[in-house]
Amino acid sequence: MSGWPLLLVLVGGAPSATPPPHLDGATQVAVKIDEFVERHWRSIGVRPAEPADDATFLRRVTLDLAGRIPSRREAQAFEQDTSADKRARTVRKLVESPEFALHFANVFDESIQGGRAGDGEFLAWLRDSLQAHKPWDQMFREVLLGPWDTGDRKRAERFLARRLANVDELTNDTSRAFFGVDVTCAKCHDHPLVDDWKQDHYYGLSSFFNRTYEFKGKDNKDSRIGEKEAGEIEFVTRGGENRKARLMFLSGQVVEEPPTFDDARLAEQRERAKKDGTYLPPPFSRREQLVRVALEQRMMFSRSLVNRLWAYLTGRGLVHPVDQMHSANAPAVPGLLEWLGDDLADHGYNIERLVAAICTCRVYALASHWPYPGTRPAPEQFTLAPLRPLSPKQLAISLVLATGDESFDESPNGAMEPAARAERHRQLEGQAGGLVEWLDPRSDAFQSSTGEALFMSNHPALQKLVKPDGGNLAARLAQTVDNAQLGELVTWTVFSRRPVVEELSICADWVVRHEADRATACRDLVWALVTSAEFRFNH
């Protein structure tokens, strides 16, 4: 019954520390998710896979929230823990850990920045924001509006700064990242498949950005993102009509711009700013209006985040693909996305609470093998955990951790301080840095490349990890005399689980057959495990 964390949490009420206040209610949200999903399963007459076992759950959630596999000690401690709420407690612990901010910064970077992910300053801002438990609406506001008055805060400006040259990119990327809508097609014609998106929407959304520019200041010394007082977008419809764009949000809501402010005081300010070369904000900021309207409308903004986090954690969006949220593409589980979106908005756009809730629900904890005869279920039914390829960073860090010397969770005083843990994580990331560029990126239809396979098979950097050296895994294996112990050690360390009997025989047979050179046998055993599919995927 170990696969039912939620019920056990509710029934068991084991002696655990009170959850931190910002995770309040996560468990109730998870119960609600299960209600929606189970009702849906009943209505379409499907049954879910078995729950995943403890070890699989721990590996899955550690990869998702900390960006790495569990260490051998973490995996073994989790197995030995007999308390009823250990899964829920682990989720909470991981969300609280500084590793969460380090890893989720990458997750948000990819989701917000898309093709422009990897900007060091923006990543640093994301890490600090997550560490500070900033709510999602605040992050949105800081990205689009600032304040960008200090060095630290200015890093949020990078999203706009990288796209300033192209108002279409500003429009599309903002729309995808924050509203889950790809409006690209509606630029040249009303969207061919979706009634929701007309050219008016595209240029309406563009109009919130058309006055945004780079203010350079006197002698280019005060570079910042500014906004002009005037400027309109005009476009030609498919029918050949010239049209002036209105300030229109995706929902169709139109913002009326107040008449131009032309009092004497303003004129004087303008004059002075011009003379001094200082920046004067416009009396009416279009970008500010976009943030206001999006947060008032709130439906698209909140559902988009829910859908993206759901997709990240379960392998598929409730609306799929995640940037195609519109009336012709209904969510897979009726009511769930809507409910979660409202709940997110009602609870201050608390990211951690939503993440903890999803990781505590039943869908998240399903096994990835299908035990029943007949065809496998369709992915949008969420009855089976899909195999999700690790991201290059997750894989690289996990490779270094699995093959390494176990110093990762060693602490002179027992429990490790969060700061020390963060430092260790950064060290791992540093060691893993050189591997990342060779590994295949995660994508919707993942395909492994021969480039990665050749790298894993032949590159000296990978060879170095698996070769016995100092106290690394291969060296420890080579010193393990008992072959059963050797099988235990390598399986726990690489796969984060207890080996089954057959696997112990495979390992023993392997080293016996290569007995002439035990060091080489251990090296190749480690190689075969870290390159196997079980290690490559989150399962």
Add this chain to the structure above:
Amino acid sequence: MNCDDCNGSRRRFLHDAGAAALGMSLGGLATPYDPLLADELRGRNKQVLLLWLAGGSSQLETWDPKPGRPTGGPFKAIPTVTPGVHISELMPKMAKIMDRTAIVRSLDTRIADHGTAAELMETGRTREPRLVYPDLGTVIAKELAQRDAQVPDYVSLYLATEGHRRPNPGFLGGRYAAMHLNRSLKPENIDRPEGVSEVDHADREHLREYLSERFNRAREATEVKGYNSTYARVRGLMRSDTIFDLEQEPAEVRDRYGRTDFGEHALIARRLIEAGVPMVKVARAWWDSHADNFESHRELVTELDHVMSTLLLDLEARGLLSSTLVVTLSEFGRTPDINKDVGRDHFASAWSFSLSGCGVRGGSVHGKTDDDGRTVADGKAGPGDVMATIYKAVGVDPTLHYEVGLRPVPLAPEDSAPIETVLA
């Protein structure tokens, strides 16, 4: 789970691995299974070799000379073996074999900035913020690759620093991405690592594969099958290192191609084509002659003439030309007007490219420019038409669609069509 079955599998594994250890059946792995390719038989044996003239070659000094006109420059036009077709006097060797080659003289592609134009001419489209199109090489690799190939699907050679570009697989992802040689003529990670014997290398791959299949037994996930089939190609690719080794080629042949970078790359390309690589790209830089256009083209075109004609005749002698399409293409052409530095600048409104071999009507010419080569006078063709023509020549339907998210994306843009004049 049925334990007899487990034990049986394990015995089989140990048996196979033991055989490998004795040096038997190395690489004789289970037939790789690629669900992405298993659905239909592909057009077999067709291949594409792209000669990419990076920087923009001049149509006036190659395929569309205008002798005696103010824009014509110093070089004459010469007749070719095909009656009525004249090309620049800098290409006497190609003139003798023009019956293998077709010319398109009416490209109007609008964009005259190196990076954007190069992407345009290799994808047939202008970039969209949210949809990264694969280059034509990746599309060809996907459409023409054999599922169990022991050679790469796509090899790109580009050793010049100027204008260096890495082929972009776009939304097609890593499976068919180019093996890109930009540092040396040898592919990366193709040699066995130091300290790992041939036997150990094969043996540990057996164990890797066995563990992965075991993991997938109750899952039957296509991702794992694809993952294993990729690894199954590794040892074949490692053996293919000899294809890249010019020492294997007789001195006479190497001399025939010429011991220049371009000559050697073309020879490697022929070896790759011969070995069955479906897509090969060889880039020759740097044609960007803003100054002294005629001096640089005298050198570059003469080399192109030599290498291209040698390559075509060699492919033909080996019976490969009828199944290999050779495309000679740039990102744009050069201005008819000669600037103050005796150079020609970027020009995308009226320029040329050529096609030879597979699917091509040799000796044909499509389209023409006006007397001074300033505009297209007849048969205007765009970047999408170039893609559609290439695909059709090798038997790939340009109207096929890829599904990207919910959006169907045709191989060649919807408003494009193959240039039928030049197709057999």
